[in-house]
Amino acid sequence: MKLIVDAMGGDHAPEEIVRGAFLGMKKAEDIQILFTGDEKAIRAAMKKYDIPEDGIEIVHAPTKIEMEEDPLCILKSKKDSSMAMGLALLRDGKGDAFLSAGSTGALIVGASSRVYKVKLPGIRRVGIGAVLPLSCPVLLLDSGANIEISPEEMLQFAYMGKAYAKGVLGVKDPRVALVNNGAEECKGTELYVQSHKLLKETENLRFVGNIEGRDIPLGEADVILCDGFVGNVILKLSEGFGKFISKELKKMLGGTLRGKIAALFIYSDLKKFKSRLSYERYGGAPLLGTRYPIIKAHGSSKASAIRSAVLQAKKCYESGVCDMIARDMEQKEKGEA
Numbered sequence: 001m002k003l004i005v006d007a008m009g010g011d012h013a014p015e016e017i018v019r020g021a022f023l024g025m026k027k028a029e030d031i032q033i034l035f036t037g038d039e040k041a042i043r044a045a046m047k048k049y050d051i052p053e054d055g056i057e058i059v060h061a062p063t064k065i066e067m068e069e070d071p072l073c074i075l076k077s078k079k080d081s082s083m084a085m086g087l088a089l090l091r092d093g094k095g096d097a098f099l100s101a102g103s104t105g106a107l108i109v110g111a112s113s114r115v116y117k118v119k120l121p122g123i124r125r126v127g128i129g130a131v132l133p134l135s136c137p138v139l140l141l142d143s144g145a146n147i148e149i150s151p152e153e154m155l156q157f158a159y160m161g162k163a164y165a166k167g168v169l170g171v172k173d174p175r176v177a178l179v180n181n182g183a184e185e186c187k188g189t190e191l192y193v194q195s196h197k198l199l200k201e202t203e204n205l206r207f208v209g210n211i212e213g214r215d216i217p218l219g220e221a222d223v224i225l226c227d228g229f230v231g232n233v234i235l236k237l238s239e240g241f242g243k244f245i246s247k248e249l250k251k252m253l254g255g256t257l258r259g260k261i262a263a264l265f266i267y268s269d270l271k272k273f274k275s276r277l278s279y280e281r282y283g284g285a286p287l288l289g290t291r292y293p294i295i296k297a298h299g300s301s302k303a304s305a306i307r308s309a310v311l312q313a314k315k316c317y318e319s320g321v322c323d324m325i326a327r328d329m330e331q332k333e334k335g336e337a
Contacts (some may be wrong), residue, residue, distance in 0.1 A: 001030065001031055001032070001096040001097065001314060001317050001318075002031075002032045002033075002034055002094070002095045002096050003021075003031060003032070003033055003034070003095060003096065003097050003098075003099060003310060003313050003314070004034045004036065004086045004089050004090055004094070004095035004097070004098045004099070005017065005021045005033055005034065005035050005036070005086070005098075005099045005100075005310075006036055006037065006082045006083045006086045006098070006099065006100035006101070006102055007021075007035040007036060007037035007038075007041075007042050007045075007082060008036075008037035008038060008041075008061070008064035008081075008082040008083075008102070009064070009065070009082065009083055009100040009101045009102025009103070009297075009299075010100075010101030010102060010297065010298075010299050010300070010301055011101075011299055011300050011301075012300070012301065012302055013037070013064075013101065013102075014035075014037055014038070014041050014042050014045050015045045015048065015049075016301065016302045016303045016306065017045075017101060017301075017306055018035065018042055018045040018046060018049070018051065019045065019049050019051070019303040019306075020301070020302070020303035020304065020305065020306025020307045020309070020310070021033050021035070021099075021306055021307075021310055022046075022049065022051045022056075023303060023304075023306075023307040023310075024306065024307040024308070024309070024310025024311055024314075025055060025056075025310065027307065027310075027311060028310065028311055028314050031055075031310070031314055032055045032056070032057070033055065033056050033057070033310075034056075034057045034058075034059060034089065034094065034095050035056065035057070035058045035059070036058075036059050036061045036082040036083075036085045036086040036089065037058075037060075037061050037064065037082040038060070038061070038062070038064075038082075039058050039060040042058050043058070059085060059089065061080060061081055061082040061084075061085040061086075062080050063078055063080050063081045063082075064078075064081050064082050064083070064102070065078050065081045065082075065083050065084075065102055065103050065106045066103070067102075067103050067299060069103065069106070071103060071105030071106040071108065071109040072109060073106065074087075074106040074107075074109055074110045074113075075109065075110070075113055075115055078106075082102070083100055083102050083103070083106060083107060083110065084110060084116075086098050086100065087110045087111065087116040087118060088116060090116070090118060090292055090294075091116045091117050091118055095292075096292065096293070096317050097292055097293035097294065097295070097313040097314075097316065097317050098292065098293070098294045098295070098313075099284070099294075099295045099297060099306075099309055099310065099313050100294075100295075100296060100297065101284075101296075101297035101298060101299055101301045101306070101309075102299075104128070104144060104145070104296060104299075107287070107294070107296055108126065108128075108145045108287070111126050111287055111290055111294055112125070112126055117291075118290045118291050118292060118294070119289060119290055119291070120289055120290060120291055120322070120325060120326050120329065121326075122329045122330070122333060123156060123160075123289040123290075123325075123329065124150075124152070124153050124156060125142075125145070125146050125149065125153050125156075125289065126145060126287050126288065126289035126290055127141050127142040127143075127145050127146065127157050127160060127228075127287070127288050127289060128141070128142055128143045128144050128145040128228070128231075128285045128286075128287060128288075128296060129141040129142075129143065129160070129161060129164055129285055129286050129287075129288045130143035130144075130231070130235050130285040131169070131285070132216070132217075132235070132238055133238075133242070134216075134217050134219065136219050136222075137169050138216065138219070138221065138222060138223075138224060139161050139164055139165055139169065139222065139223045139224065140224050140226070140231055140234060140235060141157045141160065141161045141223065141224070141225060141226075141231070141288065142157060142225075142226065142227060142228040142231050143228065143231035143232055143234070143235045143285060144228045144231060144232035144235065145228050145287075146227065146228040147227060147228050147229045148227065149191070149227050149228070150191070151191065151194040151195040151197075151198045152198070154178075154191070154195040154198070154199070154225055154227075155195070155198050155199060155202065156289070156329070157225050157288075158176050158199060158202070158205055158207070158223065158225055159205075159325065159328045159329060159332065160288040160289055160325050161174070161176065161223035161225065161288070162174050162176060162205065162206075162223060162328070163288075163321055163324040163325045163328055164223075164286060164288060164321050164325075165222045165223050166324070167316075167319035167320065167321035167324050168286075168312075168315055168316055168319050168321055169222070171222045173206055174206060174222040174223050175206050175208045175220075175221045175222045175223070176199065176205055176206060176207050176208065176221065176222070176223045176225065177207070177208050177209065177210065177211035177220065177221035177223070177224050177225065178192060178195060178196055178199060178207075178209070178210050178211065178224075178225050178226070179192075179210075179211060179212075179213070179216075179224055179225065179226040179230055179231075179234070180192050180196075180210035180211070180212065181212065182210065182212065183209060183210050183211075183212065184210070185197070185200075185209075185210070187210060188210075191227065192210075195225070196209070196210065199225075208220070208221055211224060213234065216234065216238075217238075283295070283297055283301070283305045283306060283307065283308030283309030283310070283311070283312055284296050284297035284298065284301070284305070284308075284309035284312060286312070286316060286321075288325065289325065290322060291322055291326075292317075292322060293313050293316035293317050293321070293322060295309050295312055295313045295316070297309045
């Protein structure tokens with residue numbers, strides 16, 4: 001497969017992006033990288049890390065989209081940016097998947113726009129499906145793309161989440177739950193009451209009802225649905241707790257002689273635990289509802305996270321999750337006709 005990588009997106013671009021993409025390419029088999037961005041800067045990063053040109057292509061993009069810029073600039077003033085050109089190449093069949101650590105807003109606008117034609121027919125909104133690093137992977141959808149949605153769009157998220165959980169996470173029969181402030185069907189705002197009713201009436205979904213925030217880390221569901229505002233709060237809170245727990249463990253085990261001795265015996269287990277809590281384990285969040293795999297990496301991603309994102313993009317491509325979503329949505333539309 002050929003992965004298009006926005007080399008200029010993110011806080012540590014282009015060096016960490018280029019290095020991470022190369023590490024992912026080395027780890028994976030049969031993968032090529034197409035970088036979009038400032039060619040001179042990309043080549044300088046490749047030279048710094050002794051990255052050979054084999055399997056790597058560069059398409060020069062003279063500008064980049066800054067994090068604070070209006071997301072609509074991807075359709076207007078920044079059509080020559082690394083992100084815009086990457087999406088255009090994806091649209092034109094020059095690659096099989098796309099990866100960016102750049103502006104989330106701009107990526108959502110670009111992926112949703114008719115200009116780039118990457119959104120699947122029948123999909124009302126693309127969603128960000130963040131994989132929470134818990135004891136077993138849990139997909140949180142939507143985790144920040146859409147603040148206001150309808151019950152019908154929530155149902156589409158359920159289909160998209162189910163396909164991703166099956167195809168990429170390997171869950172045979174994904175349990176789908178709705179985030180709410182109580183287990184009762186009548187709980188929550190009108191959006192959540194109506195969404196619960198619609199999900200419950202859908203026969204080919206394993207809908208397990210409402211789930212409260214405290215139950216999310218306990219593996220009560222494989223796909224958790226919510227609007228983008230709630231989802232982003234949950235996502236950022238889980239990232240904060242991961243950092244807090246790691247920090248407290250380090251303080252507890254490194255503060256006394258007894259703690260240091262204990263740490264020697266559980267060092268390997270601590271490393272595994274820390275790795276499990278880190279967002280770098282998956283490297284990024286998939287945009288679901290698109291024709292091709294699109295991975296949104298964290299803006300602060302360094303090489304190790306980008307490496308993981310490259311491997312996730314490859315897994316999305318090989319699993320055919322985009323085609324699965326397209327087929328599910330087509331069958332849904334036929335069933336309603």
